[in-house]
Amino acid sequence: MKKWLAVYFGFTKREFNGLMTLFVLIGLMMSFPYLYGLVKEEEQVTEAEQQAVLTLALLDKKKLSDKKEYNFEQPTVKRKVSLFAFDPNRIGVEEWIKLGLSAKQAGAILKYRAKGGQFRKKEDLRKMYTISLHMYQQWEPYIRIANDLENSPALNSKTYPKQVHIKLAPVVVEVNGADTTALDQIRGIGMTFANRIINYRERIGGFYKKEQLMEVFGLDSVKYEEIKDQVVVDVTKLKRINVNTAEFADFKNHPYIRYKQVNALIQYRKQHGNYSNIADLNKVAILNQETINRLAAYLEF
Incomplete structure (x- = not known):
């Protein structure tokens, strides 16, 4: 073919080699889109395969995690319960723990009592969120509240001395000559108000009427109504x-x-x-x- 082309077209050897090189380049350019598509398709398939492998790995990891969580779950610790007769208004932390509560639960009950809370009947214990129904049912036969004990046959057989309430005469304090100790005896006036009253009294030179006490910081009309019958003023003690x-x-x-x-x-x-x-x-x-x-x-x- 080389000789035929050389004879027919009159190509020299150098021109023939250049022509062949041109044909090769043209062939490569024409086949490039096809070859690129094959490579791209291969990459896409590989990417999809990798995504599938990753998904399977995540599923296996979740199953393993769930299995571990199930296997290592700690069993519930059961506290030893000692049952005995008790008054919920009087027992302390140690007794509550013996009855089956944790120290934190017992502390919550003591905090409730410290704020003035009381259990007036057995059923009041069920209102405490720290006490479950099961616990209450265990304790119920052993609960002894003071008000309930009044009807107990064992107690009715005993005689108790009758309490005598002595009515004390109301304290009346002269505010222009009183010190903090005397003022502290007034119902509704603690040491804080006693100090404030004396400090204000020194500034103005004494009180010439009881209503001036309402000028003391924090002593409003409500507090004044509470104490007005317990105080008097001596105007001869005013500093003029x-x-x-x-x-x-x-x-x-x-x-x-x-x-x-x-x-x-x-x-x-x-x-x-x-x-x-x-x-x-x-x-x-x-x-x-x-x-x-x-x-x-x-x-x-």
Whole structure:
């Protein structure tokens, strides 16, 4: 064929070799799409196979995990229960544990009692979330609550001394001379309020009426109604201020008068002379009638 082409077309050897190379390149270019499709299809099949293998591996792992979880499940620990007669309002943690509760469950019952909770009848125990129905049924014959015991034949055969309630006379405290110990005896007034009352009393110079106690921080009208019949005031114990000799320091901590009002009171006196009576304070423009009325009990001329 090489000779025929050389004779027919007059190709030289070099031209013939170039022509063959061109044919080979054209053939490769024409077959490239087909070859690429085969390679792509092979890759896709391999990818699908890998996905299937991965899915099977995950399923096997889940089955193994479920099997392990089932095999290693810890058995429920049964607590030893000792049954004995008990009053749920009186026994402590150790007794509750002997009855079959955990320390945490027993603590919950004691916390309930500490907040004022009581078991007035056997059935009240069933209201506690820490006590199961099975536990209650075991305990029920052994529960002895004080109120229930009154009807017990064993107790009815015994005689108990009758309790005598002595009615104490109400305490009455004079608040302008009382210390914290005396104030603490007032029902509804603890040491916190006792200290607050004394601190406020020192600031204003004493109380000239009981209603002033409501000016003490935290002592509202409800608290006042509770204590008002237990207190009295002695106005002779008030600490008074002489307005004709007073300086700024004498009014410094008094809650009834402000700094500017004190300054105006003193400056007016220096310019116009001493005050004769409470009415003269109306001449100080910055002092309103409400302020004058509140201060009147603490001033002298």
